[in-house]
Amino acid sequence: MTFQIVHQLPGRVRVRYQKGFLSSKQASLVQMLVSLQEGIDSVTVNMISASILIEYHDISEAVALSYLKALDSKYLDNPELLDGVQGAAVQESLITDLLEMVVIHYLKRLLPFPLRRVLAAKNLIPHAGKAVKALCRGKIFCADTLDATALGLSYSTGDFNTAGSISLLLNMGETLEDYTKRKSYDSLASSLLITNEKVHIIQNGEEKEISAGLLKSGDIVIVRAGSVIPADGTVYSGEAMVNQASMTGESLPVHKEKDSTVFASTIVEEGEIQIQVKAAGGETKVNKIVSLIDRSQSLKAASQIKAERIADRLVKYNFMLAGATYFLTGNFAKAASTLLVDYSCAMKLSAPICVLSAMRDSANNGIMAKGGKFIEDLAKADTFVFDKTGTLTASTPKVVRVVPFGNYEENEVLRLAACLEEHFPHSLARAVVNAASERGLNHQEEHTKVEYILAHGIASSLNGEKLRIGSSHFIFDDEKIPYTKQAENIDAEYKKTGASLLYFAIAGELAGIIVIEDPIRQESKNAIARLKKLGVTNIVMITGDGENTARVIAEEAGVDNYVSQALPDTKVEYIKKLQKNGHKVVMVGDGINDAPALSSADVGIAMGSASSIASETADILLPDDGLTSLPKLREIGIRLMERISLNNRAIVGINTALIGLGLAGVISSATAALLHNTSTVAISMSAMTPLVE
Structure with missing residues (x-):
């Protein structure tokens, strides 16, 4: 594409192309393709003046313009790409x-x-x-x-x-x-349309990652458990249980198989499916934005x-x-x-x-606010309640030690634990699975059906023997597994470190303890300090972890209070108690078990890496920058x-x-x-x- 520069400033350049060179759809395609490139903040195409304004950061002007130069007839006349965009509205004078x-x-x-x-x-x-x-x-x-x-x-x-x-x-x-x-x-x-969401498609028999904005009718998209379906279409292959509550209001997941119809923004809870796109991703995105x-x-x-x-x-x-x-x-x-x-x-x-300006500024900072009311309520709130794992901490916990008991070997404990934990997307579960993978342990399924007991642990069986893994409360109080002297020594050793302990029992006896550390995010401490400067008087951490872990993380993060060993309903009760005492409460979380609390708070905020259910429940969605943008949002309010x-x-x-x-x-x-x-x-x-x- 040929053009000439008419005006330039640091981070901003305006060019002019030959009038009539771009059709309405081509102008939209130029805007979308350049917007998706590294370092580009925004692209505005004005068909009346035949000009293009590009705003960028962390790249040179030459690099920004190179994205535009690369758009030749291969892209601008590609019927498949043009079918995936809507024509730009004619700009009135x-x-x-x-x-x-x-x-x-x-x-x-x-x-x-x-x-x-x-x-x-x-x-x-x-x-x-x-x-x-x-x-x-x-x-x-x-x-x-x-x-x-x-x-x-x-x-x-x-x-x-x-x-x-x-x-x-x-x-x-x-x-x-x-x-x-x-x-x-x-x-x-425009702020909401500029997105770098990625999806996986099948192209020439191979799996390929592309931007969701480039999806077009006929593409085959792979959607796995825990992911949001990016476009309307039909199931090409595979089976899955799909949560359609956001679209149809159905409370239970619906079974989807070949030729079933699926909708954008619904969630695959179990299974894996390949979808043939009917409505292009750009169209469904626009509809969602308008809504x-x-x-x-x-x-x-x-x-x-x-x-x-x-x-x-x-x-x-x-x-x-x-x-x-x-x-x-x-x-x-x-x-x-x-x-x-x-x-x-x-x-x-x-x-x-x-x-609208506040919502635009939020979007420019990667924050999706579902209404101006929530931005203002967040600015008025005096109390912020934070989940710990995945919110204040990095959500990338690592196994630092496996302690076997009885006749069990360390690797055997880790292998069986990973075999159970691989079924669930919780961060502690991922830590166990990753540790087994790093050691090259093969954990093929040998157990029976796995049951996830929310905020407690996992129950299954192997060769007729009970398998249980989870918190001390689940293992020792609910399951009545004997609390040995060895377990007591391990607990005492990690009492002040803030590490999380997963207890693994086989056939009614403790087989091992897995020690997991989840370091606090540096940005969490900075964000909490800034929130206090912006007038927040009460900052609380609420977690299902034990007292010692909660205390260590709370002290390091700089929160005012903490609640440990909290179940999902405990979080809800705590928030309602704060509200009853006259506090305006913001809840920040990321997990499935945070969804009830997010719904109960005056403002529910989901982290960028949050589960789909938490994201749907929340009033505001943060980007993938930890809590960095949260003080900015309060300032906007x-x-x-x-x-x-x-x-x-x-x-x-x-x-x-x-x-x-x-x-x-x-x-x-x-x-x-x-x-x-x-x-x-x-x-x-x-x-x-x-x-x-």
């Missing part, structure tokens, strides 16, 4: 639209008087219709009734020039507001709701002031100026744009509330001044309306700017 309105307005003044009267009535009808609908909904005092009243008074007095001017200003205002809101929606959608943005508007931030209520309450004062002005002065123009300048439009436009409050004060101040100037005769009603619309758009545009650097 705001200036052209506004100029067209002004020209038409003044051309109308050249028409005969009767025709102007008809056109004035035509302009009044849509605004009157909105006012009637508002009145039917019980909204007597709102922006729609204000606009209709101002137009109606002008028309009834025969002042068609004023009526035309008011209509022009209202239409320009609506166009500007629509453009501003659309820009903020597009900005958020997210639409749903987020029903989850309004409290400060947004407050701004809208204030706006509605202020409208009646416009009517009262207009009536008083006309009664005292008899001057229609002055009375009209109080109707044309209101607080409602700006407040109701600015607040949701601030929320704080700035969101501050911006809405600051904008509301500016709106009240500016519009009050305009009303005052209109009443004093310093400015005309048309000028007041123009300045009102201009200030509304200016404040709304400022609301679109990033909340944090």
Whole structure:
């Protein structure tokens, strides 16, 4: 692809290509393919100006442009790639639209008087219709009734020039507001669309990893247990149990086999299937994003709701002031100026744009917030509750020692333990399986069906003998395995180290103890320290581990309190107790057993490596950077509330001044309306700017 550089700054370059070179779909393909490359932050293609803006980091400008140069006909004319994207929306020219309105307005003044009267009535009808609908909904005092009243008074007095001017200003205002809101929606959608999710496909008989954004109809995708299905399609081969709750509401997993239909965003709980894609990944992603943005508007931030209520309450004062002005002065123009300048439009436009900006800033930091409400609630929260394993710790625990008892060998204990643990995706289970793999131990299934007892351990049998592996509570209290002196010595040895101990019993006797260490993430300590600086007064760690392990990790992480040996229902009860005592609680976790607590908290946050169930339950999803982005999200929430409050004060101040100037005769009603619309758009545009650097 050929182009020329027209503007460049560090981390940002704009190029221009030959107009007409790219079709709508090709422009979308360019944006998607370049966006997915290493070091690229965003790509914007403007088909009207035939320009492409690239923002990048940690790479040179030459490397960024090389991604663009590589896009020749091999890619741009590839029918399979083009089928996988939607055409770019034609970008409207705001200036052209506004100029067209002004020209038409003044051309109308050249028409005969009767025709102007008809056109004035035509302009009044849509605004009157909105006012009637508002009145039917019980909204007597709102922006729609204000606009209709101002137009109606002008028309009834025969002042068609004023009526035309008011209509022009209202239409320009609506166009500007629509453009501003659309820009903020597009900005958020663009942030959410840039993704580096990977999927595995079968290509030329071999398994290959590609970006989910490049999936197209007909691809064969491999989906394994614990993974989310990335696209709508049919099962090509294999069998699996699929959780379709997010799509169909079914509470139990559904068996899927060859030719069964599967849906994007559902979860494979057991088994492995190959899926032939029907709806391309890009399309399902767009649908999910549209749904997210639409749903987020029903989850309004409290400060947004407050701004809208204030706006509605202020409208009646416009009517009262207009009536008083006309009664005292008899001057229609002055009375009209109080109707044309209101607080409602700006407040109701600015607040949701601030929320969309917060969601966009979150997305730019890799954070997926399912509604502005949750960002603000997180900023207001005084208590953060953290799961330990996979949240505060690295979630890559390692086996550091295997202690055999009785006649069992060390490798035999580890081999049998791995044989049981390989069925479950928990981080401690992975540590055991990885340790066996590193020692080259073959752990073929010899046991019977495996039963996972949540937050306790695993039960099975081998050659008629019971196999049990899990916590001390599970082995010694529930299963009544004798607690030997040897086990007591091992417990005492690791009591102060924070290591996790897995107890393995065969035929009712302790066969071994597996010692596992899960180091704390460095970013966890930094994140907790920053959260305290940002006003969080109570930080708690809650874990199923024993007292000693919990205490060591809690001290190292810098949390204020900790709860050990917690079961899933214990976590829920603890959170409800905090809420009952007046705390606003944020829960951060990653595992299946964290899902109930994530749902119970005021804000549930799932880690980037969280289980699919935890991710679906959570209100906010963090990226794969540990807890690094969590303080940034709190800061975004704080700035969101501050911006809405600051904008509301500016709106009240500016519009009050305009009303005052209109009443004093310093400015005309048309000028007041123009300045009102201009200030509304200016404040709304400022609301679109990033909340944090």
